Amino acid sequence: MTVRFGVLGAGRIGKVHAKAVASNPQAKLVAVADAFEKAANDLAETYGCEVRSIDQIEKASDIDAVVICTPTDTHADLIERFVLAGKAVFCEKPIDLDAARVEKCLAVVEKAGGTLMVGFNRRFDPHFAAVRKAIDDGAIGKVEQVVITSRDPGPPPADYITRSGGIFRDMTIHDFDMARFLLGEEPVAVTATASVLVDKKIGELGDFDSVSVILVTASGRQCVISNSRRATYGYDQRIEVHGSDGMVSAENQRAVSIEVAGALGYTRPPLHDFFMTRYTEAYANEIAAFIASVTRGAKISPDGKDGLMALKLADAALKSAKEGKTVRL
Amino acid sequence: MTVRFGVLGAGRIGKVHAKAVASNPQAKLVAVADAFEKAANDLAETYGCEVRSIDQIEKASDIDAVVICTPTDTHADLIERFVLAGKAVFCEKPIDLDAARVEKCLAVVEKAGGTLMVGFNRRFDPHFAAVRKAIDDGAIGKVEQVVITSRDPGPPPADYITRSGGIFRDMTIHDFDMARFLLGEEPVAVTATASVLVDKKIGELGDFDSVSVILVTASGRQCVISNSRRATYGYDQRIEVHGSDGMVSAENQRAVSIEVAGALGYTRPPLHDFFMTRYTEAYANEIAAFIASVTRGAKISPDGKDGLMALKLADAALKSAKEGKTVRL
Amino acid sequence: MTVRFGVLGAGRIGKVHAKAVASNPQAKLVAVADAFEKAANDLAETYGCEVRSIDQIEKASDIDAVVICTPTDTHADLIERFVLAGKAVFCEKPIDLDAARVEKCLAVVEKAGGTLMVGFNRRFDPHFAAVRKAIDDGAIGKVEQVVITSRDPGPPPADYITRSGGIFRDMTIHDFDMARFLLGEEPVAVTATASVLVDKKIGELGDFDSVSVILVTASGRQCVISNSRRATYGYDQRIEVHGSDGMVSAENQRAVSIEVAGALGYTRPPLHDFFMTRYTEAYANEIAAFIASVTRGAKISPDGKDGLMALKLADAALKSAKEGKTVRL
Amino acid sequence: MTVRFGVLGAGRIGKVHAKAVASNPQAKLVAVADAFEKAANDLAETYGCEVRSIDQIEKASDIDAVVICTPTDTHADLIERFVLAGKAVFCEKPIDLDAARVEKCLAVVEKAGGTLMVGFNRRFDPHFAAVRKAIDDGAIGKVEQVVITSRDPGPPPADYITRSGGIFRDMTIHDFDMARFLLGEEPVAVTATASVLVDKKIGELGDFDSVSVILVTASGRQCVISNSRRATYGYDQRIEVHGSDGMVSAENQRAVSIEVAGALGYTRPPLHDFFMTRYTEAYANEIAAFIASVTRGAKISPDGKDGLMALKLADAALKSAKEGKTVRL
Structure with missing residues (x-):
C-alpha cells in the first residue's frame, strides 16, 4: 500500500519532510500547501506534486495523510481539522506551546480515533x-x-x-x-x-x-x-x-x-x-x-x-x- | 540540463548505479537492459523506467549516456559500440582483464572523441x-x-x-x-x-x-x-x-x-x-x-x-x- | 634542598604518599608512624626509613614536613599540632567532616603562618x-x-x-x-x-x-x-x-x-x-x-x-x- | 634475592637502564663505568652508586649482572668477557653490526653456559x-x-x-x-x-x-x-x-x-x-x-x-x- 501525502507548509522543515516523503517507496507526495505561493510552487516543482490550498487537501479523496509544518500556533487547529477529516496526521513538534491547548487537542484526536504522530525526530x-x-x-x-x-x-x-x-x-x-x-x-x-x-x-x-x-x-x-x-x-x-x-x-x-x-x-x-x-x-x-x-x-x-x-x-x-x-x- | 540514462545490466552493481541515477535530480533513468528479463523488469518497475534491448538503447535518441554493468568480458565491446553511437559512457571497472584489449578500446574511444569514465568508486x-x-x-x-x-x-x-x-x-x-x-x-x-x-x-x-x-x-x-x-x-x-x-x-x-x-x-x-x-x-x-x-x-x-x-x-x-x-x- | 618527611599513617593512602615521597629526588622519607606496628614496620622496611611515634616526629629536628594519612577525625588536631611544631603539613582530604572545625583549624594555621596543603589529587x-x-x-x-x-x-x-x-x-x-x-x-x-x-x-x-x-x-x-x-x-x-x-x-x-x-x-x-x-x-x-x-x-x-x-x-x-x-x- | 648490577656506559641509554635498575626493588645498582669520567660521576651521584672501571666490575665479587650500554663496536667483546667472568649480561641491541661476529659471540656465550639478554625493549x-x-x-x-x-x-x-x-x-x-x-x-x-x-x-x-x-x-x-x-x-x-x-x-x-x-x-x-x-x-x-x-x-x-x-x-x-x-x- 502506498500512503498519499499532503504537506502543509513549505518552509525549512516542510522541505525536509517533503523530501523524506518523496524518497520513500511506500509514499506518494500528492500536494503541498503554503500561504507563500512561491514556496509552495518551488517545492511542488522539485518533487513533481501539486500545489493545493489547505482546504483542498482537507477535502481531497486522494490524500491519506498530512505532514503539518506550518507555524506552531496553527498546529493544534490543523491537527483537529485533519483528524476529523479522516487523515492520518504527522505534526512537527510542538502541538502547541500551551499545555491546556494540547490537552484539548488530544481529546479531539482521541474522540475521533485519529492517528497522530509528533515530530520528535531524534x-x-x-x-x-x-x-x-x-x-x-x-x-x-x-x-x-x-x-x-x-x-x-x-x-x-x-x-x-x-x-x-x-x-x-x-x-x-x-x-x-x-x-x-x-x-x-x-x-x-x-x-x-x-x-x-x-x-x-x-x-x-x-x-x-x-x-x-x-x-x-x-x-x-x-x-x-x-x-x-x-x-x-x-x-x-x-x-x-x-x-x-x-x-x-x-x-x-x-x-x-x-x-x-x-x-x-x-x-x-x-x-x-x-x-x-x-x-x-x-x-x-x-x-x-x-x-x-x-x-x-x-x-x-x-x-x-x-x-x-x-x-x-x-x-x-x-x-x-x-x-x-x-x-x- | 538533464542527462538521460540507459543502464546496461540489472544485476547487483546495475541496481546500485540505477539507484544513483534515479536519485540524481540532474539525471533521468530512461531504460534498463538485461539478458535476464526478470531482472530488467524488476529494476524498471522500481524506478519507473522502460525495459529495452541493448540494441534499442544504442539507437535511442532519448538516451544521452549509458552505465555499463554487464559481465566484464563484454565491457570493451560495449564501450566501443556506445561511444561510436555517440553516448557518454560510464563503465564499471575493469574495461577488460587484458591490457592489450583495453589499449585497443581506448584507441577507439580516443579516435571517436568519446566520453568514458571508469567506475573506481572509492x-x-x-x-x-x-x-x-x-x-x-x-x-x-x-x-x-x-x-x-x-x-x-x-x-x-x-x-x-x-x-x-x-x-x-x-x-x-x-x-x-x-x-x-x-x-x-x-x-x-x-x-x-x-x-x-x-x-x-x-x-x-x-x-x-x-x-x-x-x-x-x-x-x-x-x-x-x-x-x-x-x-x-x-x-x-x-x-x-x-x-x-x-x-x-x-x-x-x-x-x-x-x-x-x-x-x-x-x-x-x-x-x-x-x-x-x-x-x-x-x-x-x-x-x-x-x-x-x-x-x-x-x-x-x-x-x-x-x-x-x-x-x-x-x-x-x-x-x-x-x-x-x-x-x- | 631536600625536604625531609614524616608520614603519619601507614594505611592504604599512607603507602601511596610514602611511595611518592620516596621516589622524589628532592625528598627524603625519614620516618613513618602508625598505631598498628606492623603497618609502620612494613612501610619502613620497603623504603628504608625509621618507625617513630607521632610525638617523636612532632619533636624531630630532622623532619621538615609531614604527610597526614591518619583517620579523618584526627586530621584537624594533627594539622594544628604539626603546624605549631613548625612542620609544613600535607593533609589528605578532608580536614574534617565538620565545617566549623575546619574553620577553627584554618585559623590556627593562619595565626601560626603555617604551610598547609590539602590532598585533592585530581x-x-x-x-x-x-x-x-x-x-x-x-x-x-x-x-x-x-x-x-x-x-x-x-x-x-x-x-x-x-x-x-x-x-x-x-x-x-x-x-x-x-x-x-x-x-x-x-x-x-x-x-x-x-x-x-x-x-x-x-x-x-x-x-x-x-x-x-x-x-x-x-x-x-x-x-x-x-x-x-x-x-x-x-x-x-x-x-x-x-x-x-x-x-x-x-x-x-x-x-x-x-x-x-x-x-x-x-x-x-x-x-x-x-x-x-x-x-x-x-x-x-x-x-x-x-x-x-x-x-x-x-x-x-x-x-x-x-x-x-x-x-x-x-x-x-x-x-x-x-x-x-x-x-x- | 637482590641482583647486584654494574652498568657499563653512562650515556643516554645507560642512564635509562641505570634508572630502571635503581627503581627495581629486586635490584641494586652497585657501580657504573664510563670512559668519560664526568658522565660516570653524574650517574653515580644520582643513584648513590660507585664509579668503577670495566676491569674492576669484571672482577667484582659484589656484582652479579651487567648492563652493556657502551658503543656498538664494543658489545661483542664485552659480552664475551663478562659471560666468561660469570656475570649475567644484558646487552643493548645490537650485539654487533656484523652477523659473523655475532655468531662467534653467541658461540662463546653458549659454551660458557652464560646468560645473555638483548635489549629489544618493545x-x-x-x-x-x-x-x-x-x-x-x-x-x-x-x-x-x-x-x-x-x-x-x-x-x-x-x-x-x-x-x-x-x-x-x-x-x-x-x-x-x-x-x-x-x-x-x-x-x-x-x-x-x-x-x-x-x-x-x-x-x-x-x-x-x-x-x-x-x-x-x-x-x-x-x-x-x-x-x-x-x-x-x-x-x-x-x-x-x-x-x-x-x-x-x-x-x-x-x-x-x-x-x-x-x-x-x-x-x-x-x-x-x-x-x-x-x-x-x-x-x-x-x-x-x-x-x-x-x-x-x-x-x-x-x-x-x-x-x-x-x-x-x-x-x-x-x-x-x-x-x-x-x-x-
Whole structure:
C-alpha cells in the first residue's frame, strides 16, 4: 500500500519532510500547501506534486495523510481539522506551546480515533535508536542515569526566540523527549538552572541560552541535560545511559571522518553544523515509521501524549529555573 | 540540463548505479537492459523506467549516456559500440582483464572523441576524497608514503574468483587506483607477495587471498597495500598518507556509532559488512561527477587511462608475486 | 634542598604518599608512624626509613614536613599540632567532616603562618591539569559550562560509608574541588538530587549512591556533576569544559590501549579499576608540588581554604538533595 | 634475592637502564663505568652508586649482572668477557653490526653456559605485550598478517647514521624483532624498498630514510613494515595483527589525552616525541624480566639468537632494497 501525502507548509522543515516523503517507496507526495505561493510552487516543482490550498487537501479523496509544518500556533487547529477529516496526521513538534491547548487537542484526536504522530525526530536517529535497542536488549542492565548533551552551533534569530516559547520549550524539549525515551520511567521531578552566557540579547528577550536540568523518576533514576545555544565545533548531540551492568553511549557525528596530524597535534573536522544534515537519516526514518503506523498499524511513537509530556517537563523546568526549586509533576 | 540514462545490466552493481541515477535530480533513468528479463523488469518497475534491448538503447535518441554493468568480458565491446553511437559512457571497472584489449578500446574511444569514465568508486567516497583534498590543500606537505588497508568481510564465491582475473585484478586494483590518486606521481616499480591463508580452495583455483604490495614512484615515494579476503569485523577500508609536514588518514565507517561499556570492556559495533552500504555515498557522488562531465565538461576522472594504469599495476603485481622480484613499469 | 618527611599513617593512602615521597629526588622519607606496628614496620622496611611515634616526629629536628594519612577525625588536631611544631603539613582530604572545625583549624594555621596543603589529587592529574592549562591559555575562550563525570568501579565497604560523611563529603567533594578549579568563579548556588540505585544497604545507612549536582556561579556559569558508586567498566573520570570559543575535554584512562576486533565488534579493555593506578602520576605530582611550595615558596594549591570550600559545597548539596531546593552559599 | 648490577656506559641509554635498575626493588645498582669520567660521576651521584672501571666490575665479587650500554663496536667483546667472568649480561641491541661476529659471540656465550639478554625493549611495552597476549589467548585465531608502523619524530645526527649500520640495522631492526615476536613463525623471505625522502644528506651518507618491507613466513604469513625518519606529529609506533578470527591493534601513545574542540575541529596533542618517554614502562619491564631470568630462571627473551635473527633480516632487507628482488633466508 502506498500512503498519499499532503504537506502543509513549505518552509525549512516542510522541505525536509517533503523530501523524506518523496524518497520513500511506500509514499506518494500528492500536494503541498503554503500561504507563500512561491514556496509552495518551488517545492511542488522539485518533487513533481501539486500545489493545493489547505482546504483542498482537507477535502481531497486522494490524500491519506498530512505532514503539518506550518507555524506552531496553527498546529493544534490543523491537527483537529485533519483528524476529523479522516487523515492520518504527522505534526512537527510542538502541538502547541500551551499545555491546556494540547490537552484539548488530544481529546479531539482521541474522540475521533485519529492517528497522530509528533515530530520528535531524534528517536529515529540510527545512533540514538541503537542506544535504546541496546537498553532493550539488556546490554546495560537496569537503567540508572542518563546524560544528554545537546548544544546548538549558534543561537537562532531574535524573532524566532520570541515565538519559540523559550529554550526549554524549543530546544530542551527534544532532550526531555529523549529522556523519557531512554529512562524507562516517567520523570516526577524537574530541577533546572538557566543562564544567559552566549548573548545578552537573548536575556533581554526574557529567555536563556545555557541550561542544566536534572530529572528524577519515581524510583530515583536520574537524567542530566546540558544545553547551550553555542558550540563553535558544530552540532553537539551526545547521549550516554548508565545501567546496573554498564553504559551505552552515542557519539557525535561528522560529515567526514578524516584526521590530519602535524606538529600541533591530531585534528578531526568539526561536527555537522546543522540539524538537517545531522539528522538526515532520522527524518527519513521518522516518516517511514509514520507510514508503517498508517499502513500496518504499527504503534505510534512518539504520539500526542509524548508531545504533551515533553511540554509539561519544559514548563516545569522553566518554573524550576525561575523559582530555584525542584518542581514535582 | 538533464542527462538521460540507459543502464546496461540489472544485476547487483546495475541496481546500485540505477539507484544513483534515479536519485540524481540532474539525471533521468530512461531504460534498463538485461539478458535476464526478470531482472530488467524488476529494476524498471522500481524506478519507473522502460525495459529495452541493448540494441534499442544504442539507437535511442532519448538516451544521452549509458552505465555499463554487464559481465566484464563484454565491457570493451560495449564501450566501443556506445561511444561510436555517440553516448557518454560510464563503465564499471575493469574495461577488460587484458591490457592489450583495453589499449585497443581506448584507441577507439580516443579516435571517436568519446566520453568514458571508469567506475573506481572509492575516489568519490567523501572520506577518501577529503584525504585527497587535504593533500591538495597542502595540509601534509609533500607526499612521501601512502598506506592502504583493504580487507573484505569474506571471500567471493568460487565461480567469481575464476572469472575475476584474480585478487590483484579484482580487489587490489581498487587500491592501485587509490595509490595513483594519492601518490601524486606514477608508480614505476611494483613488489608484491601473495599467500593463500583464508581458504585453500582459492589456492586450488590458482588465486591468492592475502597480499601485500609495495609501489614506488620515480622520486622514491612509496605505497604499501595490505589486502585480505577475510575480515571478521567488517569491511576494513583505511587510508593514511604521510607527507613532509604530517599525515592525513581516513578511518573506517560503521552504520551505527554507539559504544557499550561493561565488565569486559568498551565495544563498538562491527564495520559495514558490504561494499554497497560502505560506499553508498561514493556511488551517488560518482554518478554525479559523471553527469557533471557530461553536462558541464568537467574533467573525466577516473578515465580510460586510469583504468588501464590500474590494470597494468595489477598485472605487474601478479608477475612480481610469482617471480619473487620487483617489476618495473 | 631536600625536604625531609614524616608520614603519619601507614594505611592504604599512607603507602601511596610514602611511595611518592620516596621516589622524589628532592625528598627524603625519614620516618613513618602508625598505631598498628606492623603497618609502620612494613612501610619502613620497603623504603628504608625509621618507625617513630607521632610525638617523636612532632619533636624531630630532622623532619621538615609531614604527610597526614591518619583517620579523618584526627586530621584537624594533627594539622594544628604539626603546624605549631613548625612542620609544613600535607593533609589528605578532608580536614574534617565538620565545617566549623575546619574553620577553627584554618585559623590556627593562619595565626601560626603555617604551610598547609590539602590532598585533592585530581588537580595534579596530567590530563586534568592540561584541561586547566588549555583554559588558562585561552584555548576555549571564557568558561561557560563544566561537565564532570565521576563514577567509582564499586561501592566502598559499609563501615567506610558510615564514617565517610556520605557520598557528597567523600566522593563528590573531589568533583566540587575540580569544579572550583575549572569554573574560574566561585559557585554561589547548589542544586542536587540523590538516589539509592546501586545498593539498598547504602540507603539503610542513610547515604546515597547516585547523585547529580548543578553548581552555578554569580555570573551564571554552570557545572554539572554525575556520580555513581558503580561502573562495571572501570573508574570513570571525565571532564569537559565548554567556553565561548570551544571545548576542552579529558578522556578516560586505561592501563593498556589495545583494541580487539572480531565478529561482535571492536573492543577496548576496561578502564583502570582503582584510584591508585588511575591517579599514580597525580599522587607523584601532588607531592612534587608540595615540595615546590616548601622549598621554593610556590603558591600552595589546593590550600586549607580550598578544603573548606569543597566541604561547604558538599554540605550544601546534601541539604539541597534532602530539601528539594536550590541552596545558596 | 637482590641482583647486584654494574652498568657499563653512562650515556643516554645507560642512564635509562641505570634508572630502571635503581627503581627495581629486586635490584641494586652497585657501580657504573664510563670512559668519560664526568658522565660516570653524574650517574653515580644520582643513584648513590660507585664509579668503577670495566676491569674492576669484571672482577667484582659484589656484582652479579651487567648492563652493556657502551658503543656498538664494543658489545661483542664485552659480552664475551663478562659471560666468561660469570656475570649475567644484558646487552643493548645490537650485539654487533656484523652477523659473523655475532655468531662467534653467541658461540662463546653458549659454551660458557652464560646468560645473555638483548635489549629489544618493545617486547616489554605494555601495549605491544598485550597484543602478543591477545594472540596467545586466541583472541584473533591464527595469525595471518602483521602491520607495523614505526616512524621517528626526526632523523638522528649525521655521525650517528654513519656508525649505526644504516636504517635497516638501526631502526627497522626493532620492527624485525616485533615481527618475529608476533608472527608466530620465522620469516623466510624479505622484500624491501628504500628511499631518501626526508633529507638528502642521509642519502649522501649512503643510507635511506624511508623504507617499506614485506616479510613472509614458510606458511605464507605476511608482515608489512613502514618506516620513516620523520613524523612531525610525534613518535608513531603502531602495530596491528590480523588473524583468522579478527584483529588486535595497539594505538599510539601521548603524554596527555585531552582534546580541544573549536571552529577548526577537534584537536588532540601530538604523540610522545622521544623514545625514552614513549617507552618508559618498557624499559622498566625489560630490566624486571632480565632480573626474573637471573633470579628465577625465567626464559630469556629476547636472547642472543633473537638479536642475530633480527640482524640477518636487516641484512637481507638491505640486500633486497639494493638489488630489487626478494631475498630468501
